[in-house]
Amino acid sequence: MYAKSHFSLTDTEIDIDLDRILSVSLNDDDSIQKLKNIYSCIDNTTLEGSDNNEKIKKFCADTYLATNIEKGIKSVASVCVYPTFVKLAKECLYGKGIKVASVAGGFPSAQMPFNLRLQEVKYAVDEGADEIDTVLSRGILLEGRYDVVFEELVTIRSVCKGLKLKVI
Numbered sequence: 001m002y003a004k005s006h007f008s009l010t011d012t013e014i015d016i017d018l019d020r021i022l023s024v025s026l027n028d029d030d031s032i033q034k035l036k037n038i039y040s041c042i043d044n045t046t047l048e049g050s051d052n053n054e055k056i057k058k059f060c061a062d063t064y065l066a067t068n069i070e071k072g073i074k075s076v077a078s079v080c081v082y083p084t085f086v087k088l089a090k091e092c093l094y095g096k097g098i099k100v101a102s103v104a105g106g107f108p109s110a111q112m113p114f115n116l117r118l119q120e121v122k123y124a125v126d127e128g129a130d131e132i133d134t135v136l137s138r139g140i141l142l143e144g145r146y147d148v149v150f151e152e153l154v155t156i157r158s159v160c161k162g163l164k165l166k167v168i
Contacts, residue, residue: 060092105134131164
């Protein structure tokens with residue numbers, strides 16, 4: 001029912017693609033507008049062990065300061081923080097048009113019991129996250145237990161109460 005995908009690029013293929021991307025001219029107005037639109041899709045992220053309240057406040061302020069409506073630079077789509085900082089980030093960005101995303105579900109590896117991963121997702125939702133970035137059970141996926149991964153994601157989705165859910 002589920003197919004495995006295998007992606008394999010050589011260093012040479014990556015270098016060729018990178019050279020092609022970097023050679024694109026961005027001098028015309030259309031290209032600049034496309035870059036501005038791309039910027040507005042970014043989730044500005046801080047997921048460091050050194051994150052603390054003061055750092056999150058500064059991070060949110062700096063993220064908002066990068067917005068420049070006069071120059072047509074919209075805000076990023078969201079800031080992404082750990083669940084414990086969701087409420088603070090929401091307070092810092094209130095009324096500024098920037099959403100707050102949260103990693104939840106055992107970031108970064110999903111190597112914890114599913115009930116605890118689910119509790120973490122519920123916590124982030126309850127704290128006010130606008131979207132959830134959850135972690136795929138990669139180990140279970142690699143074992144070929146696709147039905148378990150599917151059921152986990154369905155259950156996590158149900159806890160998100162209609163919020164955007166991204167699987168990383």
